[in-house]
Amino acid sequence: MVAGQVHAASESCSTVKLNGSSVWFPVSIREEPAGGLRGVFPDLAGRIFDILDIRLKSGPDLPWKRQLTLLENGQIDVLAGAYVTNERLQKFGVSRPVMKEDVAVFIRAGLPFRPQGPAELAGLRGVAPFGASFGEEFDTFAEVNLAIDRHPVDDLKTLIRLLIEDKADYMVSSRPGGERLVGEMSAYGVVEVLPWPAAVNTLHFLFSRATPCIDLLHSFNAELERQIDAGKLEDYMNIYGHGADSRTPGYTNLNK
Numbered sequence: 001m002v003a004g005q006v007h008a009a010s011e012s013c014s015t016v017k018l019n020g021s022s023v024w025f026p027v028s029i030r031e032e033p034a035g036g037l038r039g040v041f042p043d044l045a046g047r048i049f050d051i052l053d054i055r056l057k058s059g060p061d062l063p064w065k066r067q068l069t070l071l072e073n074g075q076i077d078v079l080a081g082a083y084v085t086n087e088r089l090q091k092f093g094v095s096r097p098v099m100k101e102d103v104a105v106f107i108r109a110g111l112p113f114r115p116q117g118p119a120e121l122a123g124l125r126g127v128a129p130f131g132a133s134f135g136e137e138f139d140t141f142a143e144v145n146l147a148i149d150r151h152p153v154d155d156l157k158t159l160i161r162l163l164i165e166d167k168a169d170y171m172v173s174s175r176p177g178g179e180r181l182v183g184e185m186s187a188y189g190v191v192e193v194l195p196w197p198a199a200v201n202t203l204h205f206l207f208s209r210a211t212p213c214i215d216l217l218h219s220f221n222a223e224l225e226r227q228i229d230a231g232k233l234e235d236y237m238n239i240y241g242h243g244a245d246s247r248t249p250g251y252t253n254l255n256k
Helices: 003-012 040-051 064-073 086-091 136-145 156-164 175-184 212-229 232-239
Strands: 015-019 055-058 078-082 092-094 099-108 125-129 147-151 170-174 191-193 199-208 251-253
Touching: 015 040, 015 064, 040 055, 040 078, 040 199, 040 212, 040 232, 064 078, 064 199, 086 092, 099 156, 099 175, 125 156, 156 170, 156 175, 156 191, 170 175, 175 191, 199 212, 212 232, 232 251
Parallel strands: 015 055, 015 078, 125 147, 125 170
Antiparallel strands: 078 199, 092 199, 099 170, 099 191, 099 199, 099 251
């Protein structure tokens, strides 16, 4: 999209309403519920929309499932970080992939055996946040074969406590975020992360199709690619203490 086209699009979308998870470290976070939205994806979005001369306004702390509904209805313009499913491809505009992330399984250490793959989770008590997707392949498998109790909380600490208290056998979560919280809760030795990935997903920005800001997707993608090529993704990952290269457990920079 040339400069004139970006300007024309911005006339109908002068401000982008952005939101994202408050607890998805380091993708999108808030230090406290009333705090501003930070993280790799909000920081990237801020830089890109500044270059495109579009004002950015971050929304308040909201449950993940509600944010997806607001995005579909046009009350949010852009969601800062999400996995892609067939349903989301139909409902939203999807940016180019930013990076890959491992989905991991966290188990209570007292489990009598160590599952060697998703199939061996059958018959165990699983937990995950309400509304969370872990990618099309895992979601489809889990719906048919697994018993995962979806809790109406976004804070994974609540789910980790269920493992500690023997009220659940495993939790499904992004690997980097889950490992960070296990460490913060001093739960190593009580909660273990299994070495194999339950899924490996690409992460994207999602654009609402119900607002004029969808017209910015092409120019956003072009600038996103330039920023990643220039190393800005790695810069932001390093700011949040998680270098985005193939040596980092849980993440892969797609440009490497």
